[in-house]
Amino acid sequence: MIFDLVLQILTERGLILKKGTIVDSTFIETPSSTNNKEKKRDPEAYSTKKSNT
Secondary structure (H helix, E strand, C coil), X not given: CHHHHHHHHHHHCCCXXXXXXXXXXXXXXXXXXXXXXXXXXXXXXXXXXXXXX
């Protein structure tokens, strides 16, 4: 009953999102791409750069 009341209030105020896209921008630290058996760069690996903007 409480959930229904909260849902009704949020809907009336236009605060319920019915559609959208979720984006995960997690950075995971990994060893360099040349740290493999063949000592060659992984063609699927690429770098990102943090921006100071």
